[in-house]
Amino acid sequence: MDIKNLQRENIKNLRPYSTARDEYKGQASVFLDANENSFGSPLPENFNRYPDPLQLDLKDALSRIKGVPIENTFLGNGSDEAIDLLYRAFCNPGKDNVILLPPTYGMYEVSANINDVETRKVNLLPNFQLDLEGIAEAIDEHTKLIFICSPNNPTGNSIIRTDIETILANFKGLVIIDEAYINFAKQRTFIQELTEYPNLVILQTFSKAWGLAGLRLGMAFSSSTVIDILNKVKAPYNISQSTQDLALAALQEIGQVNEWIKITVAEREALSKSLLQIPSVIKVYPSDANFILAEVTHAEKIYDALVEKGIIVRNRAKVTLCEGCLRITVGTPEENEILLSTLKSLSI
Numbered sequence: 340m341d342i343k344n345l346q347r348e349n350i351k352n353l354r355p356y357s358t359a360r361d362e363y364k365g366q367a368s369v370f371l372d373a374n375e376n377s378f379g380s381p382l383p384e385n386f387n388r389y390p391d392p393l394q395l396d397l398k399d400a401l402s403r404i405k406g407v408p409i410e411n412t413f414l415g416n417g418s419d420e421a422i423d424l425l426y427r428a429f430c431n432p433g434k435d436n437v438i439l440l441p442p443t444y445g446m447y448e449v450s451a452n453i454n455d456v457e458t459r460k461v462n463l464l465p466n467f468q469l470d471l472e473g474i475a476e477a478i479d480e481h482t483k484l485i486f487i488c489s490p491n492n493p494t495g496n497s498i499i500r501t502d503i504e505t506i507l508a509n510f511k512g513l514v515i516i517d518e519a520y521i522n523f524a525k526q527r528t529f530i531q532e533l534t535e536y537p538n539l540v541i542l543q544t545f546s547k548a549w550g551l552a553g554l555r556l557g558m559a560f561s562s563s564t565v566i567d568i569l570n571k572v573k574a575p576y577n578i579s580q581s582t583q584d585l586a587l588a589a590l591q592e593i594g595q596v597n598e599w600i601k602i603t604v605a606e607r608e609a610l611s612k613s614l615l616q617i618p619s620v621i622k623v624y625p626s627d628a629n630f631i632l633a634e635v636t637h638a639e640k641i642y643d644a645l646v647e648k649g650i651i652v653r654n655r656a657k658v659t660l661c662e663g664c665l666r667i668t669v670g671t672p673e674e675n676e677i678l679l680s681t682l683k684s685l686s687i
Contacts (some may be wrong), residue, residue, distance in 0.1 A: 340537055343565040345483060345512060350428050355571040358392050381618075390580035393570065394524045397583045400590045401558070407530060410563040413570065414578050418519065418542045419446050421569065425540065426454040428572045429483045429513060437484040438477055440469065441659040442493055444517060447486045458682030462659055467494040467624075469502045475509075483512045490520040493655050493666045494625030497526040507536045513565070522548035522600050523607070524627035530560060537562045547629060548600050549589060554582045603629050607669045610679070614667075617682050621663070630668045638663045640687045648681050 341352065349351055359373035370388065371377075379385045384429050393399070398409045405412075414420040430437065432455035439460050451458045459482070461473040485506060489498035507514050521528050529541055540561040546552035556578065559569065589596075593595035611623045614633055619641060622634040635641050644654060644667060653666040669675065 342537055342562060342568075344512075345429050346568055347429065347431050350568065350572060351534060351573060353571060355357070356575050358575045360389060360392060386580050388580070389576050390578060390583055392575050392577075394578050394583055397578075397587055397590075400587055402419070404590060405530060405558075405560070407533065407560050411533060411560055411566055412559070413559040413566050413573075415557045415559065415569075415573070416577055416612065417546065417555040418517065418544050418559070419450070420573070420577065421540075421542055421557055421559040421598060422446055422515075423450045423453070424569050424572050425484060425515065426456055428568050430454060430456040432456060435481045435483045436479070437486065438474060438482060439486055440474075440488075442467075442491075442655070442661050443486065443488045443518075444492045463491075463494070465660070466514065467491060467496045467660070468499055469506070471502060471505060474506065478510065482510075485510060485512065486515050486517065488517040488519070489526070490518075490524050490627040492517075492519065492628070493630075493632055493653070493658065493661060493664075494573055494630045495520075495624060495630060495632050497524050497627045500526065504532075507532070507539055510538065513538050513540055515542060517542045519544045519547055520628035520630075522596075523629045526627065533560060533562070536563070540565060545586060545589070548603075549596055550599065551589060553584065554585055556582055556586055556681050603669050606672060606675055607631065610667070610669060610675050613675075613679050614682075617679070619682065619685065630666055632661065632664050632666050634664050636663075637687050638665055641665065641682070641685060643679065644685050644687060645678075650678055650681055652678075 346434055373389055376387045394414045395409065398412045401412060402409055413421060436457035436459050437451055439458050441460050443463050448458050459477045461470050461477050464470050487498055487503060490496060491498065516529050518528055519542065533539055540559060542608045543558040545554060545556040566577065607626060611631055614623050615618045619636045621636060624632040636656060642654040655661040655666045657662045
């Protein structure tokens with residue numbers, strides 16, 4: 340498979356913007372090339388210089404944790420930037436299509452609509468696994484991308500690994516596996532398969548286990564060909580210097596992050612068991628994520644009652660295959676106890 344042939348024709352011929360910092364190699368001490376404020380910043384730290392457009396120091400530190408070379412790593416303003424760039428680089432508006440697998444993360448469809456790309460939806464099976472026959476029937480010569488969220492949002496389950504491998508081996512476009520919640524799952528990441536499948540793109544994030552949602556920093560791992568195309572299409576300085584600095588500092592605290600993951604998984608199991616003891620909870624679905632999908636008796640009323648108590652969960656009652664369900668993030672032990680005691684007190 341030649342990945343270069345998958346990209347849009349105008350992207351093949353695109354000459355990316357060349358930043359001032361791209362035009363020299365080596366070290367320098369006097370920067371008079373980028374029309375920055377040479378005097379500094381009105382802040383305790385200086386941010387008057389443009390950041391590294393390719394975030395090489397951060398990618399180097401990340402490679403030591405993930406085991407992925409720099410040339411196979413893309414960093415974006417959240418995973419949402421990588422999702423949008425995949426549409427912009429590989430999908431011709433009004434012509435190409437992508438496969439979505441509801442219920443799933445809503446930004447795949449939003450980005451498709453923004454980029455005028457047709458979405459072909461193949462619902463997950465009742466057990467929230469892939470409908471391989473349905474996916475095969477939906478694919479045609481204009482299908483460029485398939486998005487697979489595993490662990491899946493909002494259902495929380497991991498997708499059967501061999502089913503994903505079947506799609507990777509047979510689909511002639513890009514297969515995007517969104518692993519935003521992989522840190523909480525028993526199933527291992529698909530990162531080890533990057534060298535086996537040139538059409539594989541893996542999305543991960545700093546927003547969940549790493550506790551950096553406010554920084555808006557996402558990761559994409561793929562073949563160097565795909566990464567080169569994303570770097571060609573992205574904005575020149577898409578990751579701020581402050582974000583790069585803070586993420587680098589966070590990577591030094593992997594012990595703390597692993598401890599939070601351990602606590603979250605334990606709390607997830609305890610919360611699931613406790614929810615099942617509440618009369619208004621009909622079913623709690625198994626989860627490999629940091630949230631739980633629970634079917635309740637009166638989802639709308641319970642959601643509204645929780646809001647009145649200052650407790651915010653996600654109402655998924657009108658989502659395909661999630662009828663009557665609330666999605667509940669695993670909180671701290673104290674937050675989980677407040678939720679449980681409030682649910683017990685509701686007369687709904």
